[in-house]
Amino acid sequence: xxxxxxxxxxxxxxxxxxxxxxxxxxxxxxxxxxxxxxxxxxxxxxxxxxxxxxxxxxxxxxxxxxxxxxxxxxxxxxxxxxxxxxxxxxxxxxxxxxxxxxxxxxxx
Amino acid sequence: xxxxxxxxxxxxxxxxxxxxxxxxxxxxxxxxxxxxxxxxxxxxxxxxxxxxxxxxxxxxxxxxxxxxxxxxxxxxxxxxxxxxxxxxxxxxxxxxxxxxxxxxxxxxxxxxxxxxxxxxx
Numbered sequence: 421x422x423x424x425x426x427x428x429x430x431x432x433x434x435x436x437x438x439x440x441x442x443x444x445x446x447x448x449x450x451x452x453x454x455x456x457x458x459x460x461x462x463x464x465x466x467x468x469x470x471x472x473x474x475x476x477x478x479x480x481x482x483x484x485x486x487x488x489x490x491x492x493x494x495x496x497x498x499x500x501x502x503x504x505x506x507x508x509x510x511x512x513x514x515x516x517x518x519x520x521x522x523x524x525x526x527x528x
Numbered sequence: 529x530x531x532x533x534x535x536x537x538x539x540x541x542x543x544x545x546x547x548x549x550x551x552x553x554x555x556x557x558x559x560x561x562x563x564x565x566x567x568x569x570x571x572x573x574x575x576x577x578x579x580x581x582x583x584x585x586x587x588x589x590x591x592x593x594x595x596x597x598x599x600x601x602x603x604x605x606x607x608x609x610x611x612x613x614x615x616x617x618x619x620x621x622x623x624x625x626x627x628x629x630x631x632x633x634x635x636x637x638x639x640x641x642x643x644x645x646x647x648x649x
Contacts, residue, residue, distance in 0.1 A: 421590075451634070451635075453634075453635035455573070455636075457567075457573070461641075462623060462639040462640060462641050462642060463565075463573065463623070463625075463636075464639070465635055465636065465637050468628070468634075468635045468637070469635070474637060504572075506572060506573050508573075508575075508636075510633040512633075515587055516575065516587070516589065517563070517575035517578065517587075517632075518575065519565075519572060519573045519574065519575060520572070522572035522573065
C-alpha cells in the first residue's frame with residue numbers, strides 16, 4: 421500500500437517559516453491535501469489539491485509538490501499555528517485514502 | 529454552513545458492537561461522498577471507510593474490512609458506521625467527514641467534532 425512519510429516534529433520561532441515535508445513514491449503526480457489538528461479539536465483542511473487554500477485559511481499557508489516530496493509551508497509562524505499537521509492522498513492503485521503519520525509543529 | 533454531528537460512541541467490551549451515526553446539514557447531502565476517519569490515543573489520523581453520494585459504493589481500510597459496515601440514509605441526511613467484533617486497537621475518536629465530491633477521491637473539507645469509542649473489559 422502507498423506510504424506517506426512525515427517528520428514527527430518541527431520546531432520554529434515565532435515570525436519564522438516552518439516547512440513540513442510529506443514523502444511518497446512519485447507523490448508529485450498526486451493531489452495532496454493538508455490538515456491542521458489542534459488538541460481536542462477536529463481536523464481542518466488548510467491546503468488542498470495543488471496548493472489551493474480553502475476560504476478562511478490565511479495566505480501564510482502554502483503548498484508545493486514535486487518528485488517524491490510534497491511540502492507545507494507556513495510563513496510568519498504564530499503561536500496559534502502550533503498543532504499536528506497531516507498530509508493525505510488518494511491512492512488509486514489500492515482505492516484507499518492514505519494519511520501521513522503527522523508532524524507536531526512546536527512554536528518556540 | 530456545513531454541520532456534522534456524530535453520536536453513538538461509548539464504552540464497549542472487546543468483541544462487542546457499536547453503531548455510530550453522523551447527522552449532516554447545510555449542504556446537498558446526496559451529492560457528496562462521506563467518510564469516517566479515526567484517531568487513536570497517541571497516534572495519527574487513520575482513514576476507516578467511505579461511501580459514495582448515492583451509497584452505491586463503499587470502501588474500507590484493511591484494518592476494519594469484514595468487521596465494519598458503512599451506510600447512509602439520504603432521506604434523513606445521515607451516515608452510519610456499524611462496528612462489530614471490536615478490538616482494543618479500534619479505540620479512538622471517530623470523525624465523520626464530508627468529501628469534496630460525490631465519488632470518494634479527493635479531500636475532506638468539513639469534519640464533525642468526533643465521538644469517542646472506548647474498547648475495554
